[in-house]
Amino acid sequence: MSNTPLRLGLxxxxxxxxxxxxxxxxxxxxxxxxxxxxxxxxxxxARSRARDRGVDLSAYAWxxxxxxxxxxxxxxxxxxxxxxxxxxxxxxxVAALSAGKxxxxxxxxxxxxxxxxxAELAEAAGxxxxxxxxxxxxxxVVKALTEGLAANxxxxxxxxxxxxxxxxxxxxxxxxxxxxxxxxxxxxLGYAExxxxxxxxxxxxxxxxxxxxxxxxxxxxxxxxxxxxxxxRISLADIRAARDMGYRIKLLGxxxxxxxxxxxxMTPCLVPAASALGQLxxxxxxxxxxxxxxxxTVFEGPGAGEGPTASAIMADVMDIAAxxxxxxxxxxxxxxxxxxxxxxxxPAAFYLRLTLADAPGVLAKIAFALGEEGVSIHxxxxxxxxxxxxxxxxxxxxxxxxxxDAAMGRxxxxxxxxxxxxxxxxxxx
Amino acid sequence: MSNTPLRLGLxxxxxxxxxxxxxxxxxxxxxxxxxxxxxxxxxxxARSRARDRGVDLSAYAWxxxxxxxxxxxxxxxxxxxxxxxxxxxxxxxVAALSAGKxxxxxxxxxxxxxxxxxAELAEAAGxxxxxxxxxxxxxxVVKALTEGLAANxxxxxxxxxxxxxxxxxxxxxxxxxxxxxxxxxxxxLGYAExxxxxxxxxxxxxxxxxxxxxxxxxxxxxxxxxxxxxxxRISLADIRAARDMGYRIKLLGxxxxxxxxxxxxMTPCLVPAASALGQLxxxxxxxxxxxxxxxxTVFEGPGAGEGPTASAIMADVMDIAAxxxxxxxxxxxxxxxxxxxxxxxxPAAFYLRLTLADAPGVLAKIAFALGEEGVSIHxxxxxxxxxxxxxxxxxxxxxxxxxxDAAMGRxxxxxxxxxxxxxxxxxxx
Numbered sequence: 113m114s115n116t117p118l119r120l121g122l123x124x125x126x127x128x129x130x131x132x133x134x135x136x137x138x139x140x141x142x143x144x145x146x147x148x149x150x151x152x153x154x155x156x157x158a159r160s161r162a163r164d165r166g167v168d169l170s171a172y173a174w175x176x177x178x179x180x181x182x183x184x185x186x187x188x189x190x191x192x193x194x195x196x197x198x199x200x201x202x203x204x205x206v207a208a209l210s211a212g213k214x215x216x217x218x219x220x221x222x223x224x225x226x227x228x229x230x231a232e233l234a235e236a237a238g239x240x241x242x243x244x245x246x247x248x249x250x251x252x253v254v255k256a257l258t259e260g261l262a263a264n265x266x267x268x269x270x271x272x273x274x275x276x277x278x279x280x281x282x283x284x285x286x287x288x289x290x291x292x293x294x295x296x297x298x299x300x301l302g303y304a305e306x307x308x309x310x311x312x313x314x315x316x317x318x319x320x321x322x323x324x325x326x327x328x329x330x331x332x333x334x335x336x337x338x339x340x341x342x343x344x345r346i347s348l349a350d351i352r353a354a355r356d357m358g359y360r361i362k363l364l365g366x367x368x369x370x371x372x373x374x375x376x377x378m379t380p381c382l383v384p385a386a387s388a389l390g391q392l393x394x395x396x397x398x399x400x401x402x403x404x405x406x407x408x409t410v411f412e413g414p415g416a417g418e419g420p421t422a423s424a425i426m427a428d429v430m431d432i433a434a435x436x437x438x439x440x441x442x443x444x445x446x447x448x449x450x451x452x453x454x455x456x457x458x459p460a461a462f463y464l465r466l467t468l469a470d471a472p473g474v475l476a477k478i479a480f481a482l483g484e485e486g487v488s489i490h491x492x493x494x495x496x497x498x499x500x501x502x503x504x505x506x507x508x509x510x511x512x513x514x515x516x517d518a519a520m521g522r523x524x525x526x527x528x529x530x531x532x533x534x535x536x537x538x539x540x541x
Numbered sequence: 542m543s544n545t546p547l548r549l550g551l552x553x554x555x556x557x558x559x560x561x562x563x564x565x566x567x568x569x570x571x572x573x574x575x576x577x578x579x580x581x582x583x584x585x586x587a588r589s590r591a592r593d594r595g596v597d598l599s600a601y602a603w604x605x606x607x608x609x610x611x612x613x614x615x616x617x618x619x620x621x622x623x624x625x626x627x628x629x630x631x632x633x634x635v636a637a638l639s640a641g642k643x644x645x646x647x648x649x650x651x652x653x654x655x656x657x658x659x660a661e662l663a664e665a666a667g668x669x670x671x672x673x674x675x676x677x678x679x680x681x682v683v684k685a686l687t688e689g690l691a692a693n694x695x696x697x698x699x700x701x702x703x704x705x706x707x708x709x710x711x712x713x714x715x716x717x718x719x720x721x722x723x724x725x726x727x728x729x730l731g732y733a734e735x736x737x738x739x740x741x742x743x744x745x746x747x748x749x750x751x752x753x754x755x756x757x758x759x760x761x762x763x764x765x766x767x768x769x770x771x772x773x774r775i776s777l778a779d780i781r782a783a784r785d786m787g788y789r790i791k792l793l794g795x796x797x798x799x800x801x802x803x804x805x806x807m808t809p810c811l812v813p814a815a816s817a818l819g820q821l822x823x824x825x826x827x828x829x830x831x832x833x834x835x836x837x838t839v840f841e842g843p844g845a846g847e848g849p850t851a852s853a854i855m856a857d858v859m860d861i862a863a864x865x866x867x868x869x870x871x872x873x874x875x876x877x878x879x880x881x882x883x884x885x886x887x888p889a890a891f892y893l894r895l896t897l898a899d900a901p902g903v904l905a906k907i908a909f910a911l912g913e914e915g916v917s918i919h920x921x922x923x924x925x926x927x928x929x930x931x932x933x934x935x936x937x938x939x940x941x942x943x944x945x946d947a948a949m950g951r952x953x954x955x956x957x958x959x960x961x962x963x964x965x966x967x968x969x970x
Contacts (some may be wrong), residue, residue: 135692135834145759145872146691244689250835252689260673260681262575263564263855330574338828388841391820405564406679406852409842412817419834426692427835436865 117150118433119186123178124193125158125165128218128245132191132221133167133424143426147433154186178204182213189214189432192426197221209241215534216428218245218421220319227326227333230446231440241440242428247320248273248397250420251413252427257401258327258442266328269367270541274317275395275415276304277343277363282393285360287350291344299341302394313342314363318378321365323397323441325376329369330443331451334376338365338456341379350465350534353384353505357491359463360390364539373452382463382538387413389541400541456513461490461538463517464506466523467531470497474528475504481526485519487511501530507538546579547862548615552607552633553622554587554594557647557674560851561620562596572855573617576862583615586929607633611642618643618861620854626650638662638670645675645857649848653748656755656762660874670869671857676749677702677826679849680842686830687756687871693832695757698796698968703746704824704844705733706772711822714780714789720773732824733787742771743792747807750794752870753828754805758798759872760880763805764838767794779894779963783811786920788892789819793968802881807854811967812873812893817841818970829970885942890919890967893935893945895952896960899926901968904956910955914948916940936967 120136122129136143144150154454155173157180175181182190182204190208192215194201201222208215209230217223223230223243240492244254248271257266272278276298283294295312298304310316322335343363354361359382367376383390388410392398397415402408414420425450440450468474475494482489508516520533549565551558565572565582571578584602586609602673604610611633612618619637623630623642630651631824637644638659646652652659663670673683677700686695701707705727706884712723724741725778727733751764772792783790788811790794796805812819817839821827826844831837843849897903911918920936937945 131834139692139694142694142759143692144870145876146687148868148873157696218717251838252685254687255684258575259860260684260856262859263568263572263851263852265568265571270711271764324652386761388819388820403852405560405848405855407843407846407849409840411838411840413838414836418834420836423690423692423832427689430691433686433868434865436863438863439575439577446579447574525701 115149117152118416118429118450119152119154119169119188120191120429121154121181121187121189122156122191122193124195125156126193128331128421128425129158129193130165130167131418132425133169135422135426136324137167143430147430149433150353151429151433156179157181159241159448164526180205181210182208187213189216189429191429192217192219193343197225201228205230206233209237209239212237212239213521214240214432216242216425216432218425220246220316220323224319224322224333224335227323227441228445229243231445234440235445240432240437242431243323244428245421245424247323248399249413249415249417250423251397251400251411251415252424253411254327255325255427256411258438261401261403261406261409262442264405266295266401266403267368268402269324269328269400270389270539271321271324271365271394271397271399272362272389273320273365273397273399273415274363275397276311277317278392279303279395280312281346281351281361282346287356288348288423291346292350304324312344314340314378317363317365321367321376321378325374326441326448329374329451330448332448334451334453336375337374337453338376338378343380346380349503350536353400353465354463355385357493357505357507359383359384359538360385361536362389364389366539368458369451370454373454374453375457377456380536382536387541415434453536457514459510461510462508462516463536463538464508465534466504466506467501468504468528469501469528469530470502471528477526477528478504478523482519485522486515487519542769543585544578546581547858548581548583548617549617549620549858550583550610550618551585551620551622552610552614552622556847557850557854558587558622559594559596561845562598563604564851564855566596571698572859576859580850580858580862584610584613585587586610608636611637612640616642618645619857621646621648621857623692624648624650626654627768631655634659635662638666638668641668643669643861645671645854645861647854649675649745649748649752653751653762653764656752656870657874660869663869664874667677669861670753671860672916673857674850674853677828678842678844678846679852680826680828680840680844681853682693682828682840683756683855685838685840686753687867690830690832690835690838691871693834695830695832695958696797697831698753698757698828699818699968700750700753700794700826701791701818701821701894702749702794702844703827704826705740706746707821708732708824709741710772710775710780710790713777714784717777719777720775741773743769743807746792746794748805750805752795754796754803755870755877757796758803759877760803761877763803763880763882766803766882767805767807775809778932779965782894783892784814786934786936787814788812788923788967789814790965791821792800793819795820795968796958797878797887799883799886801886802883802888804883804886806885809965811965812970816970845910888939888941890938890939891945892965892967893937894963895933895958896930897937898957898959899929899931900957906955906957907933907952910951911948914951916948
């Protein structure tokens with residue numbers, strides 16, 4: 113192996129960029145022993161040169177423009193930590209790949225939108241494009257999927273991949289505070305963005321799921337094909353009722369290849385409280401990978417933050433330094449297929465929470481409406497009345513989402529229904 | 542990348558060997574797309590040629606002698622699935638590496654004893670020697686450690702890595718049967734060897750820990766340096782008492798680099814019932830890897846069996862096919878250091894179970910003996926008497942093993958002590 117240093121250009125010096133600098137400054141000799149050649153930073157780029165970031169950047173050249181950074185003669189690898197699906201991040205990535213340079217990125221939004229284009233560009237140029245840090249932070253799950261389980265036909269990929277959502281759901285359960293209170297606290301602590309839609313609306317986690325699905329099934333990244341629902345409408349009542357019946361509510365991503373096509377969902381689901389996903393608390397991420405030979409494997413760890421994300425970026429850099437060249441999404445980009453979308457192709461049991469007037473015959477009406485839509489009841493619980501409203505919880509036998517929605521529409525329209533009915537999928541884990 | 546097929550010689554056609562044949566027969570085209578070249582079996586070797594293994598072997602040449610298999614012109618990779626730390630397994634591995642051929646092995650015993658020698662041989666010959674299947678079956682944990690977390694200084698490696706032991710402990714708790722009964726059932730079901738010492742005595746799991754420790758800390762494999770204790774003396778009373786206090790008992794491997802040297806233990810420990818390790822049931826394995834940047838990551842999955850083990854072997858084969866050449870234990874073999882052994886260097890809380898005569902002043906005597914040995918009490922519980930014997934449970938403050946052992950010796954020698962005192966470490970997870 114060549115002893116020539118691998119030279120990095122770091123674009124973006126926020127939390128993650130600073131983490132990468134710290135790893136290289138602290139562990140330079142160890143990294144060299146492990147990947148067989150030195151790894152060095154040539155140049156860096158960020159919006160503000162003046163800002164004190166707590167690390168010494170004086171040894172590195174400075175570029176105001178990340179595209180210029182990507183094109184520097186002394187940069188072999190562009191480490192893109194700018195973020196944003198277009199703009200300077202994409203411009204720099206395209207500039208680097210077009211010049212035959214490698215790109216390591218933490219940018220899930222960019223890859224969810226432009227993954228196919230960038231992968232084709234990289235493979236045509238013989239350059240590496242790697243994104244371990246874009247999915248589940250410090251957990252090496254892209255590597256596990258595309259290399260560790262590469263001999264398997266993957267059957268399902270699942271994950272709790274947004275720490276903010278999991279923190280909010282965990283805190284609601286723990287403290288009994290409602291969604292709005294906990295969200296405000298999360299924002300105060302810096303866990304949630306001021307505009308929370310990206311996190312709690314499920315978009316951020318859906319980006320990650322779309323990338324995992326492409327690598328799992330050999331399909332083109334199809335972010336538009338992910339059915340997304342956030343956690344905004346999850347109430348404390350649902351969290352407690354789910355717990356009562358042995359479940360916990362998680363914002364769960366599921367991707368599965370079905371006979372009808374690729375099913376991708378990022379939605380609040382109930383999972384058994386005793387399962388690895390059900391036991392997940394706080395900001396920890398977990399990804400479940402299921403293959404035809406290996407069976408079920410589970411990977412847990414910190415899904416965000418300076419150290420974990422920088423650790424994932426540097427693992428990609430070290431693979432490049434060691435000469436590893438693999439297709440971006442596990443199989444060559446030209447061979448990735450555009451799978452048809454199969455939204456909710458897999459029937460599942462559903463949890464239903466109905467708020468009903470305490471009137472004679474109302475349960476019979478509900479049962480009749482469900483039955484007419486082809487939904488059968490597995491378990492039912494009625495709780496103590498809160499005034500005139502009787503909360504009724506139902507767990508159905510496996511049903512199609514479309515039938516559940518039809519039944520919910522009918523029930524919601526009844527005079528006896530005092531609040532919008534809630535229906536959440538129960539995912540088998 | 543070359544389009545030349547990578548040609549395998551399979552040595553050993555037991556469960557795992559048959560799994561490897563199945564993967565190649567079922568997923569040949571997918572594997573080729575993923576690693577850029579065909580992977581084929583040239584020849585196989587096993588003890589009995591006549592045995593029906595349920596797979597068609599007619600397309601492959603047969604060798605009676607695995608060393609002859611390793612030396613065949615049409616074999617690029619020896620896949621060693623014979624087992625045993627010496628004998629034909631090692632002879633074949635040495636023959637292959639000496640001829641510059643790659644070796645993929647599931648043989649933890651061989652590597653635990655001869656890992657340094659074989660790694661040096663492989664690296665001198667420019668050949669790969671890979672062992673993902675030797676540790677934690679289908680979980681790609683060697684890859685996670687040596688590649689996914691390669692940018693971290695590893696602080697601790699822990700794992701529940703023997704499915705038989707975990708099955709026995711889980712079944713004892715679930716059914717209330719004692720150790721001997723559950724072991725007999727496990728043997729009947731084929732989970733445990735007829736001579737169980739290898740499994741339940743902790744040797745098998747200690748082999749795995751020694752390999753992980755070498756990869757984690759850049760040290761030479763030091764199996765002799767692992768403090769080993771099996772689960773034979775764990776009683777139902779301990780399992781229940783631990784549960785009562787919020788813990789579960791696991792055969793837990795822990796490796797840690799301390800100021801005094803490398804600490805390696807494979808012993809029954811208490812872990813919090815609510816932790817990922819505490820929640821592990823049955824034959825599932827789990828490995829915890831902690832790094833200075835990534836923090837704590839947890840990897841769970843099937844630790845043995847045809848499909849999982851074959852999946853791990855084929856991941857190694859596919860890396861070789863894709864041209865990946867990394868040092869065997871993460872860093873070059875010549876640079877691995879012989880770390881001094883630091884047995885139980887890290888103090889811990891201990892769980893003590895004493896069986897005492899119900900006599901006045903006995904608890905005072907116990908407390909005095911513990912205090913004199915420098916062990917202080919954090920929690921104590923006394924249970925209902927069983928006849929004249931009063932079971933007393935103690936959780937200590939962090940103490941050194943040597944002080945605990947001294948105190949247990951003193952207490953065991955007292956007239957009031959009606960059974961050998963039990964002391965189990967409580968590992969922080």
